[in-house]
Amino acid sequence: MNLLRKLNRKQKLALIAFLLGLIALFAGSPYDSNSVKINVKEIALSTIKDSDKIKPEILADWIIQGKSDFVLIDLRTPDEYEKYSLPEAENIPLVNLTDAELYKNQKLILLSSDNVQSAQGWFLLKSKGFKNVYILDGGIVGWKANVLFPKQKPNMSKEELALFEKKKAVTFYFGGKVLNDSGISESNSEFNLPVQSSKQNKTSSAVNQKKKKREGC
Amino acid sequence: MNAPFYKFNYFNSDISLVVAFLIGIGFGFALEKGGFGSARILAAQFYLSNMRVLKVMFSAIVTAMLGVYFLGVIGWLDLKLIYMTETYILPQALGGLILGVGFVIGGYCPGTSVVSFSTGSIDGLMYILGAFFGIFVFGEIYPLISNFYNSTNLGVITLPEVLHLPYGMVVFLVVIMALGAFLLAELSERKFAFRNPENEK
Amino acid sequence: MESVSKIVSDLFEKDQEFVEPKPKPYSDPYLVGIGLGLVLLAAFVIMGRGLGASGAMSSIVAYGVNSLAPEHASSNDFYKEYIGDGTTNPLKDWLVFEVLGVLAGGFISGTLSGRIRVRVEKGNNISKKKRLLFAFIGGSLMGFGAKLARGCTSGQALTGGALLNFGSWIFMIMIFVGGYLFAYFLRRQWL
Numbered sequence: 001m002n003l004l005r006k007l008n009r010k011q012k013l014a015l016i017a018f019l020l021g022l023i024a025l026f027a028g029s030p031y032d033s034n035s036v037k038i039n040v041k042e043i044a045l046s047t048i049k050d051s052d053k054i055k056p057e058i059l060a061d062w063i064i065q066g067k068s069d070f071v072l073i074d075l076r077t078p079d080e081y082e083k084y085s086l087p088e089a090e091n092i093p094l095v096n097l098t099d100a101e102l103y104k105n106q107k108l109i110l111l112s113s114d115n116v117q118s119a120q121g122w123f124l125l126k127s128k129g130f131k132n133v134y135i136l137d138g139g140i141v142g143w144k145a146n147v148l149f150p151k152q153k154p155n156m157s158k159e160e161l162a163l164f165e166k167k168k169a170v171t172f173y174f175g176g177k178v179l180n181d182s183g184i185s186e187s188n189s190e191f192n193l194p195v196q197s198s199k200q201n202k203t204s205s206a207v208n209q210k211k212k213k214r215e216g217c
Numbered sequence: 218m219n220a221p222f223y224k225f226n227y228f229n230s231d232i233s234l235v236v237a238f239l240i241g242i243g244f245g246f247a248l249e250k251g252g253f254g255s256a257r258i259l260a261a262q263f264y265l266s267n268m269r270v271l272k273v274m275f276s277a278i279v280t281a282m283l284g285v286y287f288l289g290v291i292g293w294l295d296l297k298l299i300y301m302t303e304t305y306i307l308p309q310a311l312g313g314l315i316l317g318v319g320f321v322i323g324g325y326c327p328g329t330s331v332v333s334f335s336t337g338s339i340d341g342l343m344y345i346l347g348a349f350f351g352i353f354v355f356g357e358i359y360p361l362i363s364n365f366y367n368s369t370n371l372g373v374i375t376l377p378e379v380l381h382l383p384y385g386m387v388v389f390l391v392v393i394m395a396l397g398a399f400l401l402a403e404l405s406e407r408k409f410a411f412r413n414p415e416n417e418k
Numbered sequence: 419m420e421s422v423s424k425i426v427s428d429l430f431e432k433d434q435e436f437v438e439p440k441p442k443p444y445s446d447p448y449l450v451g452i453g454l455g456l457v458l459l460a461a462f463v464i465m466g467r468g469l470g471a472s473g474a475m476s477s478i479v480a481y482g483v484n485s486l487a488p489e490h491a492s493s494n495d496f497y498k499e500y501i502g503d504g505t506t507n508p509l510k511d512w513l514v515f516e517v518l519g520v521l522a523g524g525f526i527s528g529t530l531s532g533r534i535r536v537r538v539e540k541g542n543n544i545s546k547k548k549r550l551l552f553a554f555i556g557g558s559l560m561g562f563g564a565k566l567a568r569g570c571t572s573g574q575a576l577t578g579g580a581l582l583n584f585g586s587w588i589f590m591i592m593i594f595v596g597g598y599l600f601a602y603f604l605r606r607q608w609l
């Protein structure tokens with residue numbers, strides 16, 4: 001204690017800097033690590049609410065409007081992704097999700113075949129501290145049922161028909177087809193999926209999708 | 218609340234300009250208080266008689282570096298979201314060399330010339346006009362040198378990545394290096410005190 | 419009579435003192451450095467970017483070239499980067515406002531410490547004219563070098579230094595190399 005008092009201001013500052021540096025030597029990486037620190041209680045309490053799910057019709061609208069404030073992530077395997085995925089979607093298989101170059105200030109929308117994998121990804125990212133994470137409700141199955149191949153029910157009211165006409169326009173935009181109720185049986189469920197063009201653009205990383213703005217000198 | 222605030226859209230770009238002005242005031246205030254409005258004190262750095270440039274710069278770097286590091290470790294500040302200029306080795310090395318020469322000839326760097334001008338120095342104003350001219354010349358010959366300007370690009374890369382050392386260890390080494398530099402600076406100021414412009418008044 | 423002249427001269431002396439108050443000494447460089455570091459840290463935390471100066475000067479130059487010769491400016495990639503797509507004024511830029519703040523901050527600190535004086539900062543063995551010429555030449559070199567290096571002492575050395583940016587550290591070392599190498603040739607100006 002006496003020794004500390006003898007030090008002048010410069011020496012005290014130097015000592016503080018040295019000690020902080022010494023702590024830094026053992027404090028680990030300032031970046032997010034791959035090991036996820038899970039607060040069990042918090043995760044148990046956090047469940048996917050309806051507000052964390054995005055309906056396929058709404059996402060379809062966003063894509064048509066050209067909204068670009070979100071990143072769409074397809075969590076399925078590359079094979080499945082190659083076969084069909086949503087326009088603009090980027091393929092990051094679930095196992096690679098924690099290594100991916102994602103930014104916490106981005107709005108992330110996860111999709112998979114259905115809700116199961118998306119929910120896993122959602123918990124993973126939430127526990128890594130991502131706050132702005134959503135899932136596509138129903139996944140690809142939901143997308144097909146609601147956007148690509150909507151079924152026309154018989155005996156629709158006038159209002160329902162008007163709504164359905166709008167839906168049809170969206171369906172055609174994404175290259176889908178309207179089915180009538182009696183249409184195609186379950187065994188024949190591999191519809192002709194729309195062919196996608198310019199696939200290579202979609203694998204570009206999330207970084208490139210961000211608007212580049214000069215921030216340096 | 219996560220940092221950096223702006224990157225999480227906590228406020229819009231118009232407010233960011235107000236923030237810019239306020240941060241600028243802090244910047245200018247600190248530079249002036251530190252004696253950086255005086256070309257003689259700045260230039261004395263290169264004659265080893267007044268080491269304020271080194272002391273202020275390195276204590277600022279150490280402070281901000283420790284701050285960024287520890288805020289990153291506790292997971293509050295996302296380092297990935299802080300803008301970093303990409304590394305272009307040769308143009309940056311040559312640019313630094315030219316800038317160093319310009320520093321000792323003109324007595325300022327761009328930031329300090331603004332501070333100097335704000336306290337009434339005519340040479341600071343001349344320096345700023347010179348800088349405009351230099352930038353203009355650069356702009357005019359840019360098409361000729363753009364190949365060199367864009368050469369030896371390593372992308373965004375940090376010292377820990379280059380040295381293959383943990384980030385925390387590089388932080389520690391920079392602190393040690395800075396403390397060593399401060400010690401040498403104190404010694405050299407004592408030795409060359411007779412030509413320190415600060416002692417004249 | 420003598421006492422009157424004494425009073426007058428006393429007055430005169432006091433007057434002189436009033437005209438030229440002794441400027442306060444500069445602050446402890448380490449404390450200033452910590453203050454500057456905290457300002458820089460605030461920029462990181464609030465904005466996610468560092469400080470700068472030469473970028474603002476580039477915006478002003480690009481703006482000038484663009485208003486005098488818009489076609490010339492738009493054919494040049496360097497100017498184009500600062501002019502942008504034409505939807506916003508190039509002077510409505512973060513760094514331009516930051517540098518306006520630097521002007522204000524320097525003036526405030528100078529006023530508080532009694533250091534505002536119209537003057538030419540120079541060594542004892544050089545004429546004012548020559549010093550101003552040297553300032554212009556130094557500024558030109560600095561402007562050119564800063565653009566080549568994509569930043570100046572504030573934008574590269576200070577900001578990048580704190581972020582452990584590899585290129586910034588190379589740049590910083592080269593500034594000192596250039597400065598010390600040429601210091602000998604310019605000793606007449608400063609010593």
